């Protein structure tokens with residue numbers, strides 16, 4: 417697996433390697449020229465509407481292999497607030513990339529089958545009218561997978577959530 421230098425600034429590399437094992441992630445970086453959110457004109461405020469902290473793209477080769485892209489310069493406080501609201505669960509600013517990692521893993525075929533990017537592509541070809549519905553369902557599944565993973569992550573590290581924090 418290829419990991420771009422700089423990723424260690426916001427994610428522990430050992431943790432990253434351990435968590436991505438078996439998911440077919442062959443490259444992790446902060447850049448993807450074909451990803452509009454990483455365009456120079458990209459506006460942070462706009463990105464929240466898309467919910468982008470990270471992005472999973474299928475590698476153009478046989479089998480289920482992926483590239484994982486992170487958006488490195490984010491307002492963590494803002495992102496945490498936005499995520500907490502979306503999930504109905506308190507997410508700490510220091511957890512946003514961890515949650516994003518879990519969420520993106522939740523988009524792989526291993527976890528979500530036909531709702532993975534490649535699975536969706538095939539459904540689009542069959543019935544384009546279902547596109548947005550299936551996408552929404554895929555996001556829900558990825559969130560639910562990530563919430564469960566984060567719960568375990570917190571239990572392991574004895575991270576407690578209190579309302580006055």
Ligand SMILES: [Zn+2]
Nearest residue numbers: 519523555558
């Ligand atoms: Zn997603």
